[in-house]
Amino acid sequence: MTPTPSRLPAAYQILAWLACMGACLGLALVIGLSLTGRVYPKADVFNMVWPLPVLAGATVFTTLWVFKAKGLFALRAIGMALSEALVFLALPYAQLVPRPEALPPRSETGEALRLISFNMWNLNRDPDAAIAFLREGDFDVVFLQEVGGALRGVPASLQETYPYQQRCRWGAAVISRLPLLERGCDPYETVPVAFIEIEFQGAPLRLTSTHFARPTRPDLYQYHREQLGELITDHAHQSQILAGDFNTAENGFQMRLLADALAPLERITHGLRTWPSERVLPLPVIGIDHIWVSEGLCASYTGAAADAGSDHRPVFTLVERCDA
Incomplete structure (x- = not known):
C-alpha cells in the first residue's frame, strides 16, 4: 500500500511544504x-485575457492537491477554494462564440441599418480581401479603424x-452609402474619432468610429x-451609435468603467471573440471590438464575421428605431 504523504520521508515533506507555500504566495x-x-488598466489585462486566470488558478489548485504538506491542511483548503473561484469566475468568458457567423440579412421592411465595424490592421497583408469583404457585404455604414499604411487607399477603393x-487622424474613418x-473628427484632434450624421427614419443619427489606446498605455x-x-x-440629446476597437474585453474592471463613461449608450456586442483573428491563432481569444447604441435604438443579428485579412474579426449588427 502506498504510504500517505505524512509518512513519506522528510525530504518529501520539505518539498511539499515549499510547493504549497509557493503556490499560496x-x-x-x-x-x-x-x-x-x-x-x-495595465493590471486589468490579466482579467481581460481569460486564459491567464484560468491557467493560474488551475496551476495553484493542482499543486495544492498533489503536494499534501503536513500541518498545512487549512491553508491548502483555503488556497484550493480561492483558486477554484479564480477559474470559475473566468470560465464564462471562455464560452464566447468562437466561430464566425453569417452576415445579417437586409431587413424585410428595409428600414433597419446594416452596420459593421472593422479594425483593418495597419499590418494587413491582404488588403484586397478586406476590400472585397466590405464591397460584397453591401453595408449601409462601415466603421473603420487603422486605415493607414498599405490600407490608406481603402476608402477611395x-x-x-x-x-x-x-x-480622420490615427486611421479612424466612417464610410456610408447613405447621404x-x-x-467631422474630434475637434481637438486628441482622440482617434471620425463621425458622420445621417437622416434615419425621420431624425438625425450620429455614427462614430473610434480606436482606443491599449491598456498597457494606461495614461493614454x-x-x-x-x-x-x-x-x-x-x-446625448440625439440618437447615437458608437463602434470600434476599444481594446477592452468583457472580463475586467475597465469594461465597467467604460460603460459608465459612455452612458447612456448601451453595449450590444456580448459574448463575441474578435481578437486575434484566425490569421494569427486558430481561434480568437477575447472580444475587444464593440458596438454601442443609444436609447430608442434596437439591435438584432449582432455577431462577429469571418476573418477578412486583419488580426481582428469585424462585428456587425442591424439597427432600427424602437419605442423602448
Missing part, C-alpha cells in the same frame, strides 16, 4: 494583480459602393475613455 500575488485592475466618407447631414487609455465620454455626453 503565487495565488496571493495573482489575486492582488486581479484586484489592482480596478485602478490600473470603396468610393463607388460607399460614396460618403469621413476619415450625410454632417461629418484612460484619456481616450474620458474624452470619448465627453463627446458622447455633448450629443
Whole structure:
C-alpha cells in the first residue's frame, strides 16, 4: 500500500511544504494583480485575457492537491477554494462564440441599418480581401479603424459602393452609402474619432468610429475613455451609435468603467471573440471590438464575421428605431 504523504520521508515533506507555500504566495500575488485592475488598466489585462486566470488558478489548485504538506491542511483548503473561484469566475468568458457567423440579412421592411465595424490592421497583408469583404457585404455604414499604411487607399477603393466618407487622424474613418447631414473628427484632434450624421427614419443619427489606446498605455487609455465620454455626453440629446476597437474585453474592471463613461449608450456586442483573428491563432481569444447604441435604438443579428485579412474579426449588427 502506498504510504500517505505524512509518512513519506522528510525530504518529501520539505518539498511539499515549499510547493504549497509557493503556490499560496503565487495565488496571493495573482489575486492582488486581479484586484489592482480596478485602478490600473495595465493590471486589468490579466482579467481581460481569460486564459491567464484560468491557467493560474488551475496551476495553484493542482499543486495544492498533489503536494499534501503536513500541518498545512487549512491553508491548502483555503488556497484550493480561492483558486477554484479564480477559474470559475473566468470560465464564462471562455464560452464566447468562437466561430464566425453569417452576415445579417437586409431587413424585410428595409428600414433597419446594416452596420459593421472593422479594425483593418495597419499590418494587413491582404488588403484586397478586406476590400472585397466590405464591397460584397453591401453595408449601409462601415466603421473603420487603422486605415493607414498599405490600407490608406481603402476608402477611395470603396468610393463607388460607399460614396460618403469621413476619415480622420490615427486611421479612424466612417464610410456610408447613405447621404450625410454632417461629418467631422474630434475637434481637438486628441482622440482617434471620425463621425458622420445621417437622416434615419425621420431624425438625425450620429455614427462614430473610434480606436482606443491599449491598456498597457494606461495614461493614454484612460484619456481616450474620458474624452470619448465627453463627446458622447455633448450629443446625448440625439440618437447615437458608437463602434470600434476599444481594446477592452468583457472580463475586467475597465469594461465597467467604460460603460459608465459612455452612458447612456448601451453595449450590444456580448459574448463575441474578435481578437486575434484566425490569421494569427486558430481561434480568437477575447472580444475587444464593440458596438454601442443609444436609447430608442434596437439591435438584432449582432455577431462577429469571418476573418477578412486583419488580426481582428469585424462585428456587425442591424439597427432600427424602437419605442423602448
